[in-house]
Amino acid sequence: xxxxxxxxxxxxxxxxxxxxxxxxxxxxxxxxxxxxxxxxxxxxxxxxxxxxxxxxxxxxxxxxxxxxxxxxxxxxxxxxxxxxxxxxxxxxxxxxxxxxxxxxxxxx
Amino acid sequence: xxxxxxxxxxxxxxxxxxxxxxxxxxxxxxxxxxxxxxxxxxxxxxxxxxxxxxxxxxxxxxxxxxxxxxxxxxxxxxxxxxxxxxxxxxxxxxxxxxxxxxxxxxxxxxxxxxxxxxxxxxxxxxxxxxxxxxxxxxxxxxxxxxx
Amino acid sequence: xxxxxxxxxxxxxxxxxxxxxxxxxxxxxxxxxxxxxxxxxxxxxxxxxxxxxxxxxxxxxxxxxxxxxxxxxxxxxxxxxxxxxxxxxxxxxxxxxxxxxxxxxxxxxxxxxxxxxxxxxxxxxxxxxxxxxxxxxxxxxxxxxxxxxxxxxxxxxxxxxxxxxxxxxxxxxxxxxxxxxxxxxxxxxxxxxxxxxxxxxxxxxxxxxxxxxxxxxxxxxxxxxxxxxxxxxxxxxxxxxxxxxxxxxxxxxxxxxxxxxxxxxxxxxxxxxxxxxxxxxxxxxxxxxxxxxxxxxxxxxxxxxxxxxxxxxxxxxxxxxxxxxxxxxxxxxxxxxxxxxxxxxxxxxxxx
Numbered sequence: 033x034x035x036x037x038x039x040x041x042x043x044x045x046x047x048x049x050x051x052x053x054x055x056x057x058x059x060x061x062x063x064x065x066x067x068x069x070x071x072x073x074x075x076x077x078x079x080x081x082x083x084x085x086x087x088x089x090x091x092x093x094x095x096x097x098x099x100x101x102x103x104x105x106x107x108x109x110x111x112x113x114x115x116x117x118x119x120x121x122x123x124x125x126x127x128x129x130x131x132x133x134x135x136x137x138x139x140x
Numbered sequence: 141x142x143x144x145x146x147x148x149x150x151x152x153x154x155x156x157x158x159x160x161x162x163x164x165x166x167x168x169x170x171x172x173x174x175x176x177x178x179x180x181x182x183x184x185x186x187x188x189x190x191x192x193x194x195x196x197x198x199x200x201x202x203x204x205x206x207x208x209x210x211x212x213x214x215x216x217x218x219x220x221x222x223x224x225x226x227x228x229x230x231x232x233x234x235x236x237x238x239x240x241x242x243x244x245x246x247x248x249x250x251x252x253x254x255x256x257x258x259x260x261x262x263x264x265x266x267x268x269x270x271x272x273x274x275x276x277x278x279x280x281x282x283x284x285x286x287x
Numbered sequence: 288x289x290x291x292x293x294x295x296x297x298x299x300x301x302x303x304x305x306x307x308x309x310x311x312x313x314x315x316x317x318x319x320x321x322x323x324x325x326x327x328x329x330x331x332x333x334x335x336x337x338x339x340x341x342x343x344x345x346x347x348x349x350x351x352x353x354x355x356x357x358x359x360x361x362x363x364x365x366x367x368x369x370x371x372x373x374x375x376x377x378x379x380x381x382x383x384x385x386x387x388x389x390x391x392x393x394x395x396x397x398x399x400x401x402x403x404x405x406x407x408x409x410x411x412x413x414x415x416x417x418x419x420x421x422x423x424x425x426x427x428x429x430x431x432x433x434x435x436x437x438x439x440x441x442x443x444x445x446x447x448x449x450x451x452x453x454x455x456x457x458x459x460x461x462x463x464x465x466x467x468x469x470x471x472x473x474x475x476x477x478x479x480x481x482x483x484x485x486x487x488x489x490x491x492x493x494x495x496x497x498x499x500x501x502x503x504x505x506x507x508x509x510x511x512x513x514x515x516x517x518x519x520x521x522x523x524x525x526x527x528x529x530x531x532x533x534x535x536x537x538x539x540x541x542x543x544x545x546x547x548x549x550x551x552x553x554x555x556x557x558x559x560x561x562x563x564x565x566x567x568x569x570x571x572x573x574x575x576x577x578x579x580x581x582x583x584x585x586x587x588x589x590x591x592x593x594x595x596x597x598x599x600x601x602x603x604x605x606x607x608x609x610x611x612x613x614x615x616x617x618x619x620x621x622x623x624x625x626x627x628x629x630x631x632x633x634x635x636x637x638x639x
Contacts, residue, residue, distance in 0.1 A: 104165045111158045119520045175365040
């Protein structure tokens with residue numbers, strides 16, 4: 033594979049990832065000017081106990097944020113398992129293993 | 141168009157996907173952190189002052205008021221009209237004072253001078269003082285952003 | 288670009304570090320899962336540092352503004368309530384995993400020679416974590432935290448000779464006042480972090496020096512090369528664990544965000560139902576069990592003495608358990624089980 037094609041490919045990948053990042057940031061930017069308006073819907077009668085601000089609008093935004101977080105987490109974990117499988121395979125083939133001579137003596 | 145060789149190896153593709161989703165995950169976290177660290181400070185849209193407090197102003201006299209967290213100066217011009225400025229120097233944000241004897245605004249930090257209309261006349265300030273619109277509503281003065 | 292990287296690597300000596308990292312191996316056996324607890328603590332500590340710094344941007348450690356500033360964080364600052372909630376929950380998670388880590392080391396007897404010093408530094412780290420929790424609890428300055436701090440700083444008074452002096456040192460005077468807030472704040476934000484990083488450095492150095500301990504009967508077969516390279520195999524798995532823990536923390540913090548009580552009133556009577564944080568509940572209940580006078584001694588002093596002895600036993604456990612594979616070792620294991628059950632039982636009892 034030539035260097036040119038490799039750099040082209042990486043560029044395409046980087047562009048796709050940036051699109052992913054910006055779309056996620058875009059989804060998220062709905063939150064910004066909201067919070068000051070998210071005053072606690074309930075204020076206790078005696079002494080001000082402040083529950084977390086949960087106006088209905090903010091509640092739905094927070095739910096979306098949580099759902100998105102778990103979605104990206106799910107994708108990440110799936111890719112991690114693929115990567116772990118690959119790393120284990122490489123280890124089992126002994127490709128990058130240190131030889132017995134290079135290894136430090138086992139500790140205890 | 142069919143490629144003869146693939147653009148990247150399977151390992152590179154996997155690494156790229158992993159890195160990309162890691163980035164996407166952390167990007168969603170950067171948002172709230174940044175929002176938290178840079179909370180929106182807004183200047184007030186308007187400030188109401190009791191007209192009685194400012195009734196005794198003579199021409200070419202000025203009195204201060206609070207414009208949010210910044211100082212403001214309300215001045216009576218020579219023709220009797222009221223004019224208001226944000227009393228912050230356009231050079232490096234020091235608070236300016238009104239000197240009634242000279243009928244000028246003076247910034248002590250770097251010796252900047254503004255004339256009685258807020259125009260920068262001497263010293264380092266690069267632009268005039270910011271003007272605010274003054275109107276009378278009943279028994280209070282309403283000061284708003286101009287424009 | 289490559290040249291800059293090569294320059295940095297050369298000056299810092301990264302090559303030697305990476306050589307060590309590449310060679311480090313993690314033993315594979317039935318108890319390998321406990322190896323993940325240590326780094327999870329580090330994850331939560333990192334989260335605490337970041338959220339703590341962010342909260343400190345807006346928090347005011349003065350008697351007039353402490354409660355008000357926390358209220359401001361929760362209502363005015365965008366998403367402040369999430370940051371505060373994460374900080375509060377991460378503290379709970381961190382101490383929970385510290386306890387799990389301690390128990391896993393105790394039950395697998397990983398403190399056997401030559402790892403006694405690692406255990407001792409670990410116990411010191413646990414004390415520091417609990418101190419973090421204690422000092423942090425006062426900072427919102429609501430009536431619950433005032434009461435908890437009054438009780439907590441009153442306990443040393445029962446110690447003869449130095450008791451009153453220790454309490455005065457903790458409180459910045461005879462009573463809990465604004466000086467106590469300043470004191471607790473600087474300890475929470477400066478003194479304890481420095482201490483914990485120093486002890487942690489020693490702890491991690493010792494762990495790297497002695498390698499990972501293998502339990503006596505875990506079915507580990509070194510001859511069959513039951514090892515996992517630290518990089519990248521173990522690190523990848525660890526990252527997965529971190530991500531899941533982080534997701535759980537975030538969800539808990541958002542769904543179960545803590546509220547803030549009204550500002551503490553120094554003159555008001557203690558509110559009903561005061562209790563310390565969950566990790567102090569068993570001590571709280573133990574204190575309640577002791578009568579006011581026992582064997583001619585002040586009851587509180589007896590309780591403090593018993594708890595001090597208990598702590599010393601935990602600290603010196605590796606030295607006491609010098610024959611882990613024999614009957615003495617098994618007896619000590621049962622004792623550890625019993626102590627653990629005791630703390631659970633008393634914690635549950637204090638909640639009833």
